[in-house]
Amino acid sequence: MNRIISRLFFVLTLLFSVGALAANQLDGVRIWAAPESTRVVFDLTAKPSYTHSTLVGPDRLVLDLSDTQSKVALGKIANNSKLVKRVRLSKPPAKGILRLVIDLNRPVNANLFSLPPTAPYGNRLVVDLEEKTSESKAIVAPPSSLRDIIVAIDAGHGGDDPGSIGPSGLYEKKIAFEIAKRVQAKIDATPGMKAVLTRTGDYYIHPNKRSELARKHRADLLVSIHADAFTSPNPRGASVWVLSMRRANSEIGRWLEQKEKHSELLGGAGEIIQNADNEQYLAMTLLDMSMDRSMAISHSIAGDVLKELGKVTDLHKNLPESASLAALKSPDIPSILVETGFISNPKEESLLKSSSHQERLAKAIHTGVLRYFETNPPSDSLIASRANSQHKVSRGESLSVIAAQYGISVISLKQANNLKSDTLRVGQKLVIPKG
Known part of the structure; x- marks a missing residue:
């Protein structure tokens, strides 16, 4: 009888151990803050099965991870986000569920998805948060005749x-x-x-x-x-x-x-x-x-x-x-x-x-x-105002005629185009240096 009880105890212990090993494990939490958004990454030992909901008064995002355990010290997570106040545990709605709460500083739009292992990371649950704002408009530079x-x-x-x-x-x-x-x-x-x-x-x-x-x-x-x-x-x-x-x-x-x-x-x-x-x-x-x-x-x-x-x-x-x-x-x-x-x-x-x-x-x-x-500078740019213009040589034009047209010397015109003689050909393009 004692032998049967011992074997039964061993089997129950083994089953319990297998069940514990099968449970997903939260290994870490990382918060990556950008100027206008924040990404929260939950590192797990297996692919997560999860649901989520958003709550107001105060604003928070609630995550329920099935068959998941955690020993992460959530209070010690590095956090420089303007959107995320903290990540904490909360009372689970049922046994075997790990409930995580992301306390927020303001209303956000949330996008959640899981990622498979990719070096150097394992399985991940990713939460992308963006502040709820009105439609962003393009940054318009103040009026100016010339721009960068x-x-x-x-x-x-x-x-x-x-x-x-x-x-x-x-x-x-x-x-x-x-x-x-x-x-x-x-x-x-x-x-x-x-x-x-x-x-x-x-x-x-x-x-x-x-x-x-x-x-x-x-x-x-x-x-x-x-x-x-x-x-x-x-x-x-x-x-x-x-x-x-x-x-x-x-x-x-x-x-x-x-x-x-x-x-x-x-x-x-x-x-x-x-x-x-x-x-x-x-x-x-x-x-x-x-x-x-x-x-x-x-x-x-x-x-x-x-x-x-x-x-x-x-x-x-x-x-x-x-x-x-x-x-x-x-x-x-x-x-x-x-x-x-x-x-x-x-x-x-x-x-x-x-x-x-x-x-x-x-x-x-x-x-x-x-x-x-x-x-090829944009016509309204500062670089365009400084750029040398070009001239296409027409029939009957000479260096002296072209130089006079642009108010520059023949010498500067020849130097800008590395010309060794005064001979030009029809259709030739000349760089016109700034006077």
Whole structure:
């Protein structure tokens, strides 16, 4: 009898142990704060089964995780969020449920989803919180006859999204941010240009939001900075990417369905066509024109940047490539994505970690961007007012006639065009220096 009781006790103990092991375990909580949003990440040992609800008076988000246990000291979680007051436990509605409460400082919109294990993280439940605000409007610069050219610099990944990870454990998000800050400094030091960062710290921004931030600042260009990776350590070299025509067309279609955004995307023209009977066709025509112009500019800038990168590092692609990339989803804003090198290649990872190499890459990106805008400045920009104009030689024109027309000397005209003689040919383009 004693033996039977002992065996029964052993089986019950084993069953209890298996049940305990089967339960999900909350291993940690991480709060990533951005200026206008916050991401809360719950690290778990298995895929979560959960429900959630929002409550007011005070504002809070309640999470119920089935078959889950926790030993996390929630009171010690690092938190610099303006939206999240704290994360705490609460009395569960039933046995086996872990109830978590996110106390909020103000009303929010919440988006919840689970993520499977991806190095260096395991299973996760992600809670994205955004403050409830009225429709954001584009930042409008004060009236001025001349303006700065705005370049949005997008450091890829961030927060709980590390991007690719190098052999030594180097995160792509760190490399992208370091190079982005260097590019920003160079652009801000260029008279007539101004840079804005899509993220100013180590936090996550959804790819959809990155182009929206660029549009909000009325950017003339979006430059997204990344580091490439592959399953083997062999590939190396930088490349520059632009939006594919297929992705651009799908985005145009999505925009056409959002009539309330036509004025945002098309400026004053959007407001004019809003009440027109043929609004859809007119909007499509204007958006197509905007897309064609934007993609042509993107290809040109990509070529200039790639040419400069080739002077300071190996190139993986000798010509700009096109792809359906989330960071380049706005066909109304010229956009390029720069892969600064392969972080999965040990030698290249070491280079990307080097501050001197980061500086060379940043200088190459800046030089390529500046070259394009010096040659093709927006007409209302400060750079356009300083830029040299061009003159196409017509039949019967001479250097003296052209110099007199622009009020400059023949000597300065010859020097600006590196001319060794006074001979001109019809159709020749001459740079006209500022008088």
